[in-house]
Amino acid sequence: MMRIYSTLLVFLWITSLHGLSLVGLSGKPYSLDTITREGRSFIRPAQVCDFLRFSATTEQNSFTLVSQGDTLLVDGHSGVVSHTGDTLSRARVYVEDSLLFMEARSFFSLLTELTSFYFVFQKDTVLVSREPQLPFYDVSGVVVVDPGHGGRDPGAIGPQGTYEKDVVLSLSKALRDYIESVSHITVYLTREEDVFVPLMDRTAFANEKQADLFLSVHANAALDNKNARGYKLFFLAEAETEMERQVEERENAVIEYETTDANRGVIESILSDMMSTEYQKESQEFTIHSLETLDRSVQSVAPFGNGVGQANFFVLRGAEMPAVLVESAFISHPEEEKILRTSSFYEEFGSALGSAVVSFLEINGSFYE
Known part of the structure; x- marks a missing residue:
């Protein structure tokens, strides 16, 4: 046959x-x-x-x-x-x-x-x-991947005690490994281990590396809805729905872990300022492109809601390149908490998101000037 x-x-x-x-x-x-x-x-x-x-x-x-x-x-x-x-x-x-x-x-x-x-x-x-092979793309560039939370900031905690900071670090490493295995793109992580990185330092690091794309990787949580599940991608803009405002509030709550009142004051001041629209269009396009790629490739987790989201995330503020915040799955959902702890999910989600990164840069080239 x-x-x-x-x-x-x-x-x-x-x-x-x-x-x-x-x-x-x-x-x-x-x-x-x-x-x-x-x-x-x-x-x-x-x-x-x-x-x-x-x-x-x-x-x-x-x-x-x-x-x-x-x-x-x-x-x-x-x-x-x-x-x-x-x-x-x-x-x-x-x-x-x-x-x-x-x-x-x-x-x-x-x-x-x-x-x-x-x-x-x-x-x-x-x-x-004789064996199936990964493709290799003649695409160059620099990408910064930001594993959310870390150190004294555990992020969300699942029903079985899984820390968001741990699963997103593993997922970010899988994302980095995939991108670097199929392209000439250099990937930097804002943290390689369980350490706390101040919010302002994350995009500052991306700017220092002259990155073409910035991805902040997280796991979602909904304390008032235990049935919520799925992945969601966001770009920087004013939140328009209650769900977006809830995610924004939870992710921005990390400012309580900042070491000084001065740091917290600067962050709160920046959040209240008018947001820069530089790269907002490109960020939205990259977010949509990534969501479409995930929808085609990820089987273990379904998308949450329709389309991409938008919110005023501090971690995306100040990025001098297109930026996206990725909520990979709901750690508050018992089944998805288990999925978030598996290497197979890191490989599946990381390779799908990595494919979106590579193809987006292949189409659009470098954004850094």
Whole structure:
């Protein structure tokens, strides 16, 4: 039977391809004949199959591949791709000098479904692998991730005694590890261990690092609603709903842990000032982009409410870059408290949020001037 893999396991990425090289399991590169049409790269399926020693034939503008008893046919005239007689899709194809060319991404995706190989695009190279691989994005930048609370400030405490400060530190590290494993982006944490970091120091640290994005990571809590659950993302703006005001009040309550009356007075004064609108539009766009990515990728926790939220969080004030506050789940909900303590959640949520970070910077570039 044909091996069908989830598209989540087929990681393909192409940028500005003018010629492709195929790197097999031996590590030796093999140059592929490549043509570019409408900004897309096309390769000769027959040439790839010759290199991989697949059983394939080309005749009269058609291409046939036989693997594990299955037959894949690509019609060079119509572009119809069929498997053992059943039409699968319509591919982009070109015939030049009696040679059939097929759009590279589509062809390697089909090969992944039909064979036991995985194919990963990295710039102008296609890597052949026996195992699914993470993509690598040619994206650079600086991101600061802020694990909320810490030290003498435990944050919210779950029914079983779980501290928010602990779970968000683990989640932030997973987020950092994912971003740095799939891109050239450098990620800094405002704290690496269980220490208290004054609110004003958090965005000051991000500004010092000339960060392109700032993410403050938290776990939500609702003492008056034990059934509340799910993740929510916020950008800096005046709260408009009672829920937003409650979250704002809880997160800003950290000022009671500031060491001096002077610090507390400065914070309270800043909170009452007119908020700067610099990067507010970009922050809102980044928040929406991140929420959409989480909605597609996170299964263990559902979104809370509709759309993104907005509130006057002090921790986002003064950030000289787009900034978002992430409420990952409700630590006050017994089931979500358990989820928040698992490494699988850190990996799932961290990789989804990390994907949003990487793709946002890939699209928009650096915000630091």
